[in-house]
Amino acid sequence: MMKKKAVFIDRDGTINKDVGYPDSFSVIEIYPYSFEAIRKINEIGLLAVIITNQSGVGRGLIVEKNLHDIHRKLRDSFAERNAHFDGIYYCPHYLLSSTPQYRKDCHCRKPNPGMALQAAADLKIDMKNSYMVGDKVEDILFGLNIQAKSILVLTGYGQESRQKLKKRGIKPAYVAQNLLDAVSWIVEEEKNPDIK
Numbered sequence: 001m002m003k004k005k006a007v008f009i010d011r012d013g014t015i016n017k018d019v020g021y022p023d024s025f026s027v028i029e030i031y032p033y034s035f036e037a038i039r040k041i042n043e044i045g046l047l048a049v050i051i052t053n054q055s056g057v058g059r060g061l062i063v064e065k066n067l068h069d070i071h072r073k074l075r076d077s078f079a080e081r082n083a084h085f086d087g088i089y090y091c092p093h094y095l096l097s098s099t100p101q102y103r104k105d106c107h108c109r110k111p112n113p114g115m116a117l118q119a120a121a122d123l124k125i126d127m128k129n130s131y132m133v134g135d136k137v138e139d140i141l142f143g144l145n146i147q148a149k150s151i152l153v154l155t156g157y158g159q160e161s162r163q164k165l166k167k168r169g170i171k172p173a174y175v176a177q178n179l180l181d182a183v184s185w186i187v188e189e190e191k192n193p194d195i196k
Contacts, residue, residue: 003126006086007041007186008116008148010134011052013156014179015074018135021056023066025073031155033180038083040183044190047086047123051115051132051142058094058102067092087123089115110134111141116148131173131189133182137161140172149173149189151182 012018015038017029041048050071056062071088078084091110097103108114120127132143135156143150152158152165152172162175176182 001124003124004045004047005190006047006049006119006123006125006127006130007183008049008051008119008130008132008143008146009179010110010132010136010139011050013135013158014133014139014153015050018156021059021061022070023056023062025070028070028074030074030077031179033178035078035081035083037180037183038078038085039081040180040187042083044187046131046186046190047125048084049086049119049123049125050088050090051110051119052088052090053110053138054090054092055094055109057090057092058097058099060098064092087119089119091115110136111138111145113142113145116142116146131186133176133179135161137164137168137170140165140170143172144170151176151185153178153182155179 015034019027022028038048057064075085091108093102093104093106095105127146127148130148132148133151135153135158140150140152150172151174153176155178174185
């Protein structure tokens with residue numbers, strides 16, 4: 001079976017405003033252009049997969065049931081606008097959690113590749129020809145760790161992350177104004193694949 005390319009996308013600060021640790025969908029503010037961005041990913045036949053660190057669960061700031069509810073409503077709001085996510089993966093762990101099940105130094109917290117490995121197994125993803133879009137340093141490092149093309153968006157913590165990455169000599173494949181700009185770049189890349 002042919003493996004598929006994916007666009008891995010960070011959630012907070014990339015798809016919606018970063019408001020800290022949202023515990024209900026009512027505080028999630030989706031960037032208006034995100035709907036078109038996800039629709040474009042769907043249209044060119046790439047998978048749209050959310051990869052999000054949610055240590056708020058391990059920190060006791062949100063119960064996992066509420067996180068599932070947020071993600072269900074997030075999917076619904078995109079579906080209403082003819083856009084869909086092929087998968088949503090999150091890491092609930094926090095090393096200092098008071099709940100044993102969440103207290104671990106896990107393999108899934110970005111920049112570790114665990115969530116992508118799980119998604120790749122579930123959805124048959126070709127990671128080396130995939131993309132990662134996010135606003136934080138760990139999103140870019142995550143992309144590098146899975147050998148995908150990493151794109152930094154300047155929304156959320158993007159500006160700060162840009163400086164931090166520069167200091168460390170790490171260069172994203174592209175720096176985008178926002179998610180829609182990132183996806184437009186991906187569309188062009190897909191039209192003109194590098195001659196390998």
